[in-house]
Amino acid sequence: MIVTASDRTAEVLSRPVTVNGLTVPNRIVMAPMTRMFSPGGIPGEDVRSYYARRAAAGVGLIVTEGTYVGHESAGQSDRVPRFHGEEQLAGWARVAADVHAAGGRIVPQLWHIGMVRNQGDQPFPDAPALGPSGIRVDGAEGSGQAMTQRDLDDVIGAFAQAAVDAERIGFDGVELHGAHGYLLDQFLWARTNRRTDGYGGDAVARTRFAAEIVAAIRAVVSPEFPVIFRYSQWKQEAYDARLADTPQELEAVLAPLVAAGVDAFHASTRRYWLPEFDDSDLNLAGWTKKLTGKPTITVGSVGLDGDFLHAFTGKGADLGSLDNLLDRMERDEFDLVAVGRALLQDPEWAAKVLTGRTAELQPFDAAAQRTLS
Secondary structure, three states: OOOOHHHHHHHHHOOOEEEOOEEEOOOEEEOOOOOOOOHHHOOOHHHHHHHHHHHHOOOOEEEEEEEEOOOOOOOOOOOOOEOOOHHHHHHHHHHHHHHHHOOOOEEEEEEOOHHHOOOOOOOOOOOOOEEOOOEOOOOOEOOOEEOOHHHHHHHHHHHHHHHHHHHHOOOOOEEEEEEEOOHHHHHHOOOOOOOOOOOOOOHHHHOHHHHHHHHHHHHHOOOOOOEEEEEEEEEOOEOOOOOOOOHHHHHHHHHHHHHHOOOEEEEEOOOOOOOOOOOOOOOHHHHHHHHHOOOEEEEOOOOEOOOHHHHHHOOOEOEOOOHHHHHHHHOOOOOEEEEOHHHHHOOOHHHHHHOOOHHHOOOEOHHHHHOOO
């Protein structure tokens, strides 16, 4: 029997995997991608259809676009969905129901942007930008406020409430956005966290805020309800930024999160095939799994040959080989793979790779970002 590349792709990616109490039917995750199609922060019928189409085509787990938690400084647009408020949560309940009806699993990504916010931004223009030290990712000072203990407690409570609401309205877990220079990441990174209290200092202290959010969520949701933590080394305005230069430094960041109750990590990289540290070809997700023993999700230009950041300048991307990804998955370097642009381009992407139809895959056209197909 001759095994084709398409057969191998289908076999490797179709294996189920379990994250705490959730069994995901295959290894394909829809990556969180900010879409601005929710006026008033309310996901409507078009958003429901957008996610349900991907679920019906076989995506194993959908991680929604970032959704603002119930804190007035959390966001910067009235067209990005919110995960608080009666109408907003009712909209999300319908999204979850439609995804389940299509056979999928779905978790919301819970988000606070912190110092990325500008004064006057919607949906709450009077809210200040808040961060660990009032310092922006680009290093600018004086453009925001350092968080007080009350601010910290309020944000922790907002994340916990969002998780409670997610379970109540039928979601399968939650993902916390701790990557790319947003609030949780601002605490993790020494350049933006210059606090001298218990939330700043060494790597363990800088992880305290995120760990307290995880622990607060674990205290109010069911024990089997998965909590996923997304993190990155790079930041939107500092692609070369690093939380850790060695595996030992990375373990110092991750261990408190595991102790607090994280069930899986979503390790965000721009190119999944690049090694994270010297003397090993493991990528960030691979190192995360090795250091924590937790399931991990890899991401970064899957199936395409161009960096996703090029899409924001209107550039497309040609198809790329999946062979390296499959090699890594076969040796259990990581457990799941998040797909972004390819799923924007083609709602049927998962169906094609899971049924051996890889010859039908399409290159990425940046115009796909401007639609909700």
